[in-house]
Amino acid sequence: MTALDPERKRALFxxxxxxxxTALYNTALRLTGASADASDLVQETFLRAYRTFExxxxxxxxxxxxxxxxxxxxINQRKRARHAAISLPPEELESLxxxxxxxxxxxxxxxxxxxxxxVDRALRDLxxxxxxxxxxxxxxxxxxxxxxxxxxxxxxxxxxxxxRARKRLFATLEGYARATGYLRKPVRPE
Amino acid sequence: MMAQHPLGxxxxxxxxxxxxxxxxxxxxxxxxxxxxCARELERLRWVKEGTARLPMHEPPPDLPARVxxxxxxxxxxxxxxxxxxxxxxxxxxxxxxxxxxxILVTRGPRDLPSAVARDFATYGTAALSLDTTSGDGxxxxxxxARRGLAFRTRVFDLGMxxxxxxxxxxxxxxxxxxxxxxxxxxxxRTLVCEMFEGALDELPRGGEAREHDGIExxxxxxxxxxxxxxxxxxxxxxxxxxxxxxxVVRLAYAKAVKV
Numbered sequence: 540m541t542a543l544d545p546e547r548k549r550a551l552f553x554x555x556x557x558x559x560x561t562a563l564y565n566t567a568l569r570l571t572g573a574s575a576d577a578s579d580l581v582q583e584t585f586l587r588a589y590r591t592f593e594x595x596x597x598x599x600x601x602x603x604x605x606x607x608x609x610x611x612x613x614i615n616q617r618k619r620a621r622h623a624a625i626s627l628p629p630e631e632l633e634s635l636x637x638x639x640x641x642x643x644x645x646x647x648x649x650x651x652x653x654x655x656x657x658v659d660r661a662l663r664d665l666x667x668x669x670x671x672x673x674x675x676x677x678x679x680x681x682x683x684x685x686x687x688x689x690x691x692x693x694x695x696x697x698x699x700x701x702x703r704a705r706k707r708l709f710a711t712l713e714g715y716a717r718a719t720g721y722l723r724k725p726v727r728p729e
Numbered sequence: 730m731m732a733q734h735p736l737g738x739x740x741x742x743x744x745x746x747x748x749x750x751x752x753x754x755x756x757x758x759x760x761x762x763x764x765x766c767a768r769e770l771e772r773l774r775w776v777k778e779g780t781a782r783l784p785m786h787e788p789p790p791d792l793p794a795r796v797x798x799x800x801x802x803x804x805x806x807x808x809x810x811x812x813x814x815x816x817x818x819x820x821x822x823x824x825x826x827x828x829x830x831x832i833l834v835t836r837g838p839r840d841l842p843s844a845v846a847r848d849f850a851t852y853g854t855a856a857l858s859l860d861t862t863s864g865d866g867x868x869x870x871x872x873x874a875r876r877g878l879a880f881r882t883r884v885f886d887l888g889m890x891x892x893x894x895x896x897x898x899x900x901x902x903x904x905x906x907x908x909x910x911x912x913x914x915x916x917x918r919t920l921v922c923e924m925f926e927g928a929l930d931e932l933p934r935g936g937e938a939r940e941h942d943g944i945e946x947x948x949x950x951x952x953x954x955x956x957x958x959x960x961x962x963x964x965x966x967x968x969x970x971x972x973x974x975x976x977v978v979r980l981a982y983a984k985a986v987k988v
Contacts, residue, residue, distance in 0.1 A: 545808055550915045558864025558893040564788040578792050585796045589803055598889050650779030658779050677780040680867060702738045705776045
């Protein structure tokens with residue numbers, strides 16, 4: 540986008556970016572875990588996006604562009620806070636859950652709205668990079684390529700982390716389904 | 730058919746629609762024969778479905794004002810003198826909308842165009858506020874489904890035409906359930922769309938009939954508003970706005986699909 544008249548820039552930004560507030564807030568909330576932190580993150584994201592709005596190509600995916608900024612701001616804030624969760628040991632990201640107990644041919648229960656709190660809880664328990672992959676691909680429905688750019692990873696890394704994230708979520712949710720009787724507990728051989 | 734089990738990530742590629750047609754056919758054949766891999770696919774889809782259905786949390790009510798404040802501050806920083814025009818144009822729009830509210834809200838029983846026009850006039854007031862704000866069309870479609878609307882909605886993207894989605898509301902139009910969603914244009918003008926089960930036959934005489942790309946459109950004018958109706962399957966869609974009539978028709982033509 541070429542340099543814009545200030546009024547037109549603000550009008551375009553209001554019409555293009557601000558309607559995505561709810562999507563950004565939900566991603567921020569699930570990244571930070573706290574409403575106040577999520578609001579701060581969204582506010583800072585919009586400010587940075589506004590300052591660099593000339594870099595955005597109208598007609599391309601504005602949500603992907605904003606999520607790129609949001610994740611970058613989030614990572615930088617976390618680095619400044621020296622939060623340990625960002626630098627998990629690689630084996631934590633690469634390992635898969637033990638599925639020995641997850642076998643069986645039982646039909647999986649429908650994950651309807653009643654499961655929302657449990658799915659949210661399982662998401663919170665994921666290592667942050669795994670959670671970010673789920674947030675951008677499964678919840679915000681970004682294509683792999685755009686999610687990879689937003690997270691600053693190669694597409695192969697995104698694919699691999701997404702797979703591990705889904706496997707872990709499955710293990711957690713299946714465990715919950717068994718504990719609450721939605722699935723029968725596996726019968727152990729005598 | 731592949732002899733070995735595919736990697737889990739390849740099954741994920743299948744679930745996400747990322748395989749080439751040839752590879753997809755190979756994997757489909759394998760899945761039909763291999764309960765273990767079919768089970769893996771079922772699990773991945775189960776998790777995808779569960780996360781895609783997560784409820785959206787509403788942002789704190791003060792967040793839009795906070796964002797507007799930092800953007801205003803940034804504008805002032807960039808330019809100390811703000812042109813007066815920026816304030817006059819929205820003010821004129823507000824006055825026109827207020828006049829339409831007075832005229833439309835005080836009328837008696839309504840036909841469909843009058844009811845839609847009244848919704849437009851009261852949109853943004855306490856009488857007709859949005860249930861949820863989002864610029865994400867698919868998320869709003871999921872929202873309508875979660876709220877139990879019995880028909881399929883299609884919240885179309887008008888970003889390329891200068892209109893951003895603002896949010897949605899499960900509404901009642903003349904006592905029937907309707908999906909209402911709103912857009913804001915670059916010039917701060919509003920566009921409202923409603924979808925509800927019905928037929929064009931229910932519309933009163935007097936509207937202008939047009940046909941475009943095999944779709945029948947009925948156009949009505951009400952107190953400076955333009956309303957364009959068309960059918961998508963068994964669902965009536967209507968776009969309404971106070972922008973120029975040609976623009977509303979053009980937007981409807983661009984987004985209507987034959988079902």
